[in-house]
Amino acid sequence: MASFDKDFSGLVAIVKRDCETCRLLEPVFQRLAAERRLQIHSQDDPAFPASIAVMDDRALARSYRLEIEIVPTLARVESGSERERLVGWKRDDWRRLTGIADLGDGLPAFSPGCASRTVEPGLPEKLAYKFGDTPLQARRIKVAAQQDEHELAHERGWSDGLPVVPPTEERVLRMLAATSRSPDEVLGFAPPDLASCTVEKVAINAVMAGCKPEYLPVVLAAVEAALLDKFCMHGVLATTYFAAPIVIVHGPIARAIGMNSAHNVLGQGNRANSTIGRALQLVIRNVGGGKPGGVDRATLGQPGKVGFCFAEREQDSFWESLAVERGFGAEESTVTLFAGGGVFPVGDQKSREPESLTRCLALSLRAVYNARIYGATDALLVVSPENMRVFRDAGWTKARFRAALDEALTVDGRDIVAGAGGIAEGMPLKLAERRLSKFRPDGLLIVHAGGGAGMWSAIITGWGRSGDHGSVPVTVKIRE
Amino acid sequence: MFVASNEFVDAAATQGRALGFEPAVCFVEHPIQDRHDEEMRALADAAFEEILESLVAG
Amino acid sequence: MATLLDPTSELQPARRMALPRPASLQGKRVALLDISKPRGDVFLDRLQDRLTAMGVDSRRYRKPTFTRVAPVELKQRIAGECDLVIEALAD
Numbered sequence: 001m002a003s004f005d006k007d008f009s010g011l012v013a014i015v016k017r018d019c020e021t022c023r024l025l026e027p028v029f030q031r032l033a034a035e036r037r038l039q040i041h042s043q044d045d046p047a048f049p050a051s052i053a054v055m056d057d058r059a060l061a062r063s064y065r066l067e068i069e070i071v072p073t074l075a076r077v078e079s080g081s082e083r084e085r086l087v088g089w090k091r092d093d094w095r096r097l098t099g100i101a102d103l104g105d106g107l108p109a110f111s112p113g114c115a116s117r118t119v120e121p122g123l124p125e126k127l128a129y130k131f132g133d134t135p136l137q138a139r140r141i142k143v144a145a146q147q148d149e150h151e152l153a154h155e156r157g158w159s160d161g162l163p164v165v166p167p168t169e170e171r172v173l174r175m176l177a178a179t180s181r182s183p184d185e186v187l188g189f190a191p192p193d194l195a196s197c198t199v200e201k202v203a204i205n206a207v208m209a210g211c212k213p214e215y216l217p218v219v220l221a222a223v224e225a226a227l228l229d230k231f232c233m234h235g236v237l238a239t240t241y242f243a244a245p246i247v248i249v250h251g252p253i254a255r256a257i258g259m260n261s262a263h264n265v266l267g268q269g270n271r272a273n274s275t276i277g278r279a280l281q282l283v284i285r286n287v288g289g290g291k292p293g294g295v296d297r298a299t300l301g302q303p304g305k306v307g308f309c310f311a312e313r314e315q316d317s318f319w320e321s322l323a324v325e326r327g328f329g330a331e332e333s334t335v336t337l338f339a340g341g342g343v344f345p346v347g348d349q350k351s352r353e354p355e356s357l358t359r360c361l362a363l364s365l366r367a368v369y370n371a372r373i374y375g376a377t378d379a380l381l382v383v384s385p386e387n388m389r390v391f392r393d394a395g396w397t398k399a400r401f402r403a404a405l406d407e408a409l410t411v412d413g414r415d416i417v418a419g420a421g422g423i424a425e426g427m428p429l430k431l432a433e434r435r436l437s438k439f440r441p442d443g444l445l446i447v448h449a450g451g452g453a454g455m456w457s458a459i460i461t462g463w464g465r466s467g468d469h470g471s472v473p474v475t476v477k478i479r480e
Numbered sequence: 481m482f483v484a485s486n487e488f489v490d491a492a493a494t495q496g497r498a499l500g501f502e503p504a505v506c507f508v509e510h511p512i513q514d515r516h517d518e519e520m521r522a523l524a525d526a527a528f529e530e531i532l533e534s535l536v537a538g
Numbered sequence: 539m540a541t542l543l544d545p546t547s548e549l550q551p552a553r554r555m556a557l558p559r560p561a562s563l564q565g566k567r568v569a570l571l572d573i574s575k576p577r578g579d580v581f582l583d584r585l586q587d588r589l590t591a592m593g594v595d596s597r598r599y600r601k602p603t604f605t606r607v608a609p610v611e612l613k614q615r616i617a618g619e620c621d622l623v624i625e626a627l628a629d
Contacts, residue, residue: 139544149540158545167543193498195547204545235605238491286545294494297487469603483581484628492628500551508581512629517580524584531585535568535622537559 006080010037011098014063014073017048019114021089022072026050028094028104036098043071043117063118064127070113074098088113125173135176135183136169136200153208158286160278160306164208175203178213179220180480187220188227190288191234192295197223197287202279205286209279209307214257215272217478218335219279222247222309225337225476226280232339232471236463237290240299242341243463243471245284246380247277247309248447250323251333253478254311261313263451266343266382266458278307302342310449317448318388319398325446326475333478338380338445339471341461344368348387349455354394357387358401361457362408366438368461372416372426374436378443378462378473384450387457398446409438440467481534483527485510504534560621563594569620571608572600578627585624604628 004012011032015022026049032038033052042048043063046056057063066073070087076097077083086093089111095103118127128134141156143149149166153159165171176183176199183200190197199220206219226233226245236243249259260270268274284290292298298305314321314330323334346364351357361381369377383391391401413434418426427436443466450456463471481504484492489507496502508523515523560566568589570582582598589596599616601608616623 136543139548141542141544143540143542149542152542166540167545168540169543172543190547192495193547193549193551195549197547201545201547204543208545229606232605234607235603239605282545287547289498289547289549291494293490295491295498297491465603465605470605481623482625482628484626488628498549498551501554501556503556508627510629512575512577512627515577520577520580521584524581525588528585528588531624532563535559535624536563537561 004077004080004082008039008080009078010039010076012066012075012077013038013040014043014057014066014068014071014116015040015049016043016071016114016117017045019071021111021113022048024107024111025072025089025104028107031100031103032098035100060118060123060127061131063116064131068116069119071116072113073116122174125177126170128173129169134169134173136172137184137198138172138200138204140169157291158208158282160281160285162306164282165210167204167207171207172200172203175207175211175213175216176200178216181220187224190223190227190283191237191290193289195287195289197227197283201287202283205282206275206279209282210271210275211279212257212271212275215276215279217480218247218249218253218257218272218276218333221335221476221478222276222280222337223283225335225474226284228474228476230472231337231474232465233284233288235465236339236471237284237288238295238297239463239465240297241464242298242300242302242305242461243339244302244305244308244341245277245280246304246338246340246460247280248322248336248338248380249276249309249311249334250314250321250328250336251478252331253333255315259311261311261315261449265310265313265449265451266308273309273311274307276307277304277309280309281305281307304340304342308340312447313385313449316385318392319401319446319448322445322447323475325398328475328477334475335478336445336473336475338378338460338473339463339466340380341463344459344461346457346459347455348457352390354391354396354401355404357390358404359408361387362405362438364459365405365409365444366411368438368459369464370425372418372420372423373464374411374416374427374438375440375443376466377464378439378445378466380445380447380460380462382447382449382458382460384454384457385448385452386455388448402444402446405444406437409444410435411438412436442473443467445473481505481531483508483531485512487511506530506534563592563622566594566621567619568594568596569616569623570596570598571616571623571625572598573625573628574601574604575627575629577629581627582624585626 029049041055041057075085091104091109153164181199185199259272348360368379413431417432486507487510
């Protein structure tokens, strides 16, 4: 990227007045200007150093192209090619490079440089956009002077109905800086149009959703998970049911980016929780082309379709996390996607014995989707800290809870077959003599989350088409 | 050609545009899932002529 | 003037025309593709009865699940064995 005039031979210096070492070296630059061919660029004040010809680089174009990180930088150039570069002040090195044996007499032998203005926070992306060879391939859309960029996003159909952050190149580059993955890496094919979904397109939609750059690795993993065939995102989108991809985050990254796993965990108010799930849904909308009333045929939908993401409360859980149950390490960062409908509360303020609480939770779980339909729908049970206390006090492991729950979720077929009790909906008559389980094996997901007070748990109902013929929950490791 | 219930007119058009292909389509009366067998056969009979016409050059 | 990046796939699908249709169903075989939604089988049974009564040959196929697009293998089998397809019943 370094660029000098091809017939230039001599010294090139980059300085700023704001740097103490640069100011210390003012007489050195004045001497170099007098005795050598010197091109000197000032990042902040073209009147510095005084009384010599200084090139104005306040726009930082030259500094950016020369990849300057420290000032002062002194380079020796021959016929447009850089031969050597020094940063900061080391008297002996400068003397050798310039061939002036008494350069800087009376100055200290060493003085460290300062950060170049090009590396100030936020500037690298701005400069990359302004002067660099951008790695971005997306089509550019010019916003006319009299046009409002927020309105443009709505008019073009990019928004879920809420405002989006305008995806400028600068913001997208800043977003992409948070991952080591290449912008042109293809994560998969986004339904319903089965469009190739790149890291760059995900970053653009993550900007629009309001994500901070450090959320991007989570968003990328969530998109990867959604595009796995097993998750069946096409069906989750197209169904008349309430389903949406629900993102559950585990591991150190959830804490690092400040995700909420406690009070109001399934609600609003935390930026990471609110925007990561939204970014995934915007990817399906914009890259995949899936919109309500188009291929999204939801009859009623649910508020979580804007985006539904939360973290498991792992730090003080008595049970192994959902991710650990699914074969990942407790210190691995993962996302799990669950095709879920709305949140169904369960209140039990009397049970102090685990047997009682388990039966109570089972009673509500049996009503998921329809109290007469068994084996069709998965569920995600969110156990609150106060409900977990009952199991902790009794020493019930998660496995023991699951076993007791299974038993309470198995019923006589005759009670739930079509027509029983005067209700047409129900299981096929041929199953009347069988014992039937509410959930398929692996069809009940259990996590610990929520605030410290409140004897509530929550059931998030699965899609009516859970399992191999529809959606299976998937877990993907998050890559930085 | 494909047959769908008339609640899916928009969905068929959207998907057709996205795929660049708009096959012949016949819409039958919604709903479907709670119909008895006799009603389903009546729906098929009502649509039969239109389906046949869409299969041959008109 | 601000410049924004297009968040969409920027896809413009190539337009594909349907194959020319036959003048009549005489000597043609019709595929009846069940997308596996409930009740669609009864609908297709009836269509098949009516086609048979007219002397038109037909053959039944079934998507493994309505939640996903048909597998390539199934599409190739239908293309190899039949001249026309009736797909039902989306609701």
